[in-house]
Amino acid sequence: MRPAGKGELDSLYFDYPHFPFVRPAELNGDQPRHRVAIVGAGPVGVAAALELARQGIESVVLDDKTTLNDGSRAICLSRHSLEILQQLGVEKPFIEKALGWTRGRTYFHDHEVYRFEMPHSDQERFLPMYNLQQQYIEQFLVDAAMQSGLIEMRWQQTVTDVTQSDDGVTLSVNTPEGDYRLEADYLLAADGGRSVVRKAFDLPLHGEAYEGRYVIADVRMTSDFPTERRAFFSPSVMPESTLLVHKQPDDIWRIDYQLLPNEDPDLAVTEAAIRERVGLIIEMLGEDSDWELEWWSLYKAYTLALDDYRHGRVLFIGDSAHLVPIFGVRGLNNGLADAVNAAWKLAWVLKGEASEKLLDSYSPERRGATLEVFTNAGKSTRFMTPPSRGYRLMRDAALSLALRNDYASNFADPRQVTPYTYAESPVTPAGDAGFTAGPMPGAPLINRRLGEDDFLLDHLGVGFNLLVFSEDGSVTPELQAALTDLQARQTGLDVLVIARHPKTAPLGTTLVDRQGACFDGYDAEPGSVYLVRPDRHVTARWKTLDASTLNTAFKTALGEH
Amino acid sequence: MTTPTSMQTQAQPQPQPTLPFSDLEEVYEQLAVTLDALPETQETLFLAQLALALAHRVPDVAQVMAAIREARDGLET
Numbered sequence: 001m002r003p004a005g006k007g008e009l010d011s012l013y014f015d016y017p018h019f020p021f022v023r024p025a026e027l028n029g030d031q032p033r034h035r036v037a038i039v040g041a042g043p044v045g046v047a048a049a050l051e052l053a054r055q056g057i058e059s060v061v062l063d064d065k066t067t068l069n070d071g072s073r074a075i076c077l078s079r080h081s082l083e084i085l086q087q088l089g090v091e092k093p094f095i096e097k098a099l100g101w102t103r104g105r106t107y108f109h110d111h112e113v114y115r116f117e118m119p120h121s122d123q124e125r126f127l128p129m130y131n132l133q134q135q136y137i138e139q140f141l142v143d144a145a146m147q148s149g150l151i152e153m154r155w156q157q158t159v160t161d162v163t164q165s166d167d168g169v170t171l172s173v174n175t176p177e178g179d180y181r182l183e184a185d186y187l188l189a190a191d192g193g194r195s196v197v198r199k200a201f202d203l204p205l206h207g208e209a210y211e212g213r214y215v216i217a218d219v220r221m222t223s224d225f226p227t228e229r230r231a232f233f234s235p236s237v238m239p240e241s242t243l244l245v246h247k248q249p250d251d252i253w254r255i256d257y258q259l260l261p262n263e264d265p266d267l268a269v270t271e272a273a274i275r276e277r278v279g280l281i282i283e284m285l286g287e288d289s290d291w292e293l294e295w296w297s298l299y300k301a302y303t304l305a306l307d308d309y310r311h312g313r314v315l316f317i318g319d320s321a322h323l324v325p326i327f328g329v330r331g332l333n334n335g336l337a338d339a340v341n342a343a344w345k346l347a348w349v350l351k352g353e354a355s356e357k358l359l360d361s362y363s364p365e366r367r368g369a370t371l372e373v374f375t376n377a378g379k380s381t382r383f384m385t386p387p388s389r390g391y392r393l394m395r396d397a398a399l400s401l402a403l404r405n406d407y408a409s410n411f412a413d414p415r416q417v418t419p420y421t422y423a424e425s426p427v428t429p430a431g432d433a434g435f436t437a438g439p440m441p442g443a444p445l446i447n448r449r450l451g452e453d454d455f456l457l458d459h460l461g462v463g464f465n466l467l468v469f470s471e472d473g474s475v476t477p478e479l480q481a482a483l484t485d486l487q488a489r490q491t492g493l494d495v496l497v498i499a500r501h502p503k504t505a506p507l508g509t510t511l512v513d514r515q516g517a518c519f520d521g522y523d524a525e526p527g528s529v530y531l532v533r534p535d536r537h538v539t540a541r542w543k544t545l546d547a548s549t550l551n552t553a554f555k556t557a558l559g560e561h
Numbered sequence: 562m563t564t565p566t567s568m569q570t571q572a573q574p575q576p577q578p579t580l581p582f583s584d585l586e587e588v589y590e591q592l593a594v595t596l597d598a599l600p601e602t603q604e605t606l607f608l609a610q611l612a613l614a615l616a617h618r619v620p621d622v623a624q625v626m627a628a629i630r631e632a633r634d635g636l637e638t
Binding site for chain 2: 397400411
């Protein structure tokens with residue numbers, strides 16, 4: 001919602017683009033067979049299209065809107081998401097525009113009781129978290145998609161129904177110039193919490209709704225307070241409430257506050273009520289500059305998910321598959337992880353490099369991630385908005401103790417999103433002998449610094465990667481033979497040799513690890529090997545590689561087991 | 562003034578083992594659920610009984626006294 005007299009897209013800082021309707025081939029009598037249709041041009045749908053394109057697969061993206069999202073909504077991108085964006089080749093505008101941050105503060109009764117610092121080191125290219133309005137996130141992704149020859153964006157085209165058969169999906173599409181049917185091999189449903197695709201197949205979400213309701217409001221205000229997450233529990237201006245404050249680019253500040261238990265949400269979101277409440281909060285923050293109201297919305301916390309994220313030839317990604325509470329910033333960040341997980345697998349099936357069995361691993365992996373999110377988000381939500389007298393008393397007790405006692409501070413930790421480890425996945429082989437550190441099978445790769453502005457993750461290829469650790473760049477003849485054999489049979493495998501002191505001619509790409517940061521981080525010795533999926537998760541690792549298990553692991557990774 | 566911090570700097574051969582945070586979280590949840598099942602009028606009595614029952618299980622009275630001070634100091638936030 002926006003102040004009286006302003007249109008839905010009348011923003012203080014963002015110029016909304018207008019995406020024209022372009023008459024699709026189907027309305028001119030053609031019936032092309034598309035490989036992948038994606039419903040929803042939000043960040044998750046477009047990220048999936050970009051990953052499909054990176055893997056060489058065409059897609060068509062349909063959205064009913066004429067422009068980008070109407071408000072700032074999801075504003076926090078995690079380091080893991082930036083690493084995904086880097087893989088998609090689009091991270092530069094994000095880094096230039098977003099505000100990175102590493103810290104936060106928690107207040108109770110107006111006293112600061114806890115400061116947290118997110119894990120960070122000079123081995124990382126990206127900061128733990130970045131704040132950026134969702135319109136910018138969408139704009140940067142859509143800009144890249146529009147430039148891709150493999151992605152067709154279809155704006156102002158509303159999907160009204162979907163059916164599927166054994167060999168494809170059919171979408172009914174409504175446009176300003178008439179209706180048509182769209183045929184595709186597969187469908188990615190990225191059409192959000194009110195997913196039309198989900199309704200078309202009558203698939204229910206299961207889970208819980210939480211009590212607390214939040215107003216999320218953006219104001220424009222000049223302040224030199226650094227980019228940090230601030231959480232206020234029982235502040236004097238609203239003793240029964242919790243509020244959160246985040247800085248965004250363009251001098252925009254996000255103020256989230258919990259409505260009081262008996263407050264009428266319809267009255268609470270009137271402009272007058274918002275102005276009064278936000279004014280009090282800004283005064284409490286000690287800001288004395290003028291502020292302007294930009295946008296606001298009402299929010300309720302849910303933990304809801306589909307029972308299966310795959311329904312035949314349809315994969316659900318992002319909010320169409322799961323709704324999670326905002327605390328911990330997991331909605332968008334997990335949606336992006338869904339998008340790349342589904343997209344690389346679909347691409348490998350469509351390229352004929354894997355059988356359809358690979359798709360069976362999508363739901364166990366990403367639904368597993370959702371269930372872990374629910375556990376954490378449930379705790380966060382009960383802490384932020386205690387649902388009962390008992391929870392409120394325990395929450396206040398923990399916050400009171402937190403001022404002087406570190407053991408209690410952990411309760412106030414915001415439990416921010418962390419990437420999920422696919423340890424139980426059907427495409428992660430069992431067994432992990434000999435390692436005491438480094439990313440285990442199923443976990444995402446960790447970044448390591450190789451030099452000035454030079455990091456391990458900068459060098460990954462498009463498909464699978466094999467990280468081969470070597471003292472001088474050479475490998476044993478047995479390993480050399482196994483790699484030659486595997487590369488001959490399997491396209492889409494890049495070999496990265498990580499050498500402390502390279503001397504010999506490279507086997508693939510050689511990365512120089514003079515400081516030994518990669519060796520240490522990966523608990524590797526000369527001869528150690530990591531097999532890594534296109535989405536940067538580890539399939540398997542060996543202290544000393546034996547060629548037969550490499551072949552088996554590769555088959556498992558592609559769903560043949 | 563004696564604070565929990567200065568207590569720790571007194572002659573202690575080794576730090577007392579403490580409950581891992583994941584267990585403390587379980588305690589937090591169980592207490593919240595138990596409190597919700599009680600009439601509000603019995604809350605204080607229940608918590609006082611719990612304090613005694615827990616203290617009984619701690620063999621070092623100095624630890625218990627430190628915990629009492631910690632809880633009292635927490636009221637000053």
